[in-house]
Amino acid sequence: MKFKSFYMGSAIHVQYQTEDEFKEILRRICRKQSVQYDSEVTEYLLNNYYRKQNRPLVGSHPRDLMEHIIDHAKFLKRTPEFIPKTVDSAAANYFIEL
Incomplete structure (x- = not known):
């Protein structure tokens, strides 16, 4: 099933992004x-999780995923890496199955 958009309640229409x-x-x-942005890592993300x-x-999602990457790096006292x-x-941690 391919999604293009969805409705939140009856008032807010949310459109999905293109790649x-x-x-x-x-x-x-x-x-x-x-x-550091890496297009190969972006393809990895798209292939494996989308x-x-x-x-x-x-x-x-990009903001939320990057926030996790940055927060985890701060916790470990490391420089955030998009790898x-x-x-x-x-x-x-973000895409959990309920």
Whole structure:
């Protein structure tokens, strides 16, 4: 099933992002947070957590995932890195099955 948008209640219409829009949001967030953006890691994220799962591209996900990456790095007293290992950690905590 391919999602394009959804309604929250009866008043708010939320549109999903295209892949290009999602990538641009992520790139801008990385730049704003001084985290090195990597297009290959973005493809890793899209392949493993969106395309394979048939998950819609929600515009807030890049920010939320990057916040997890940054917070986890701060906890470990490390520099935040946008790499597959940190993407996996962020996704494991963000995309939970209920």
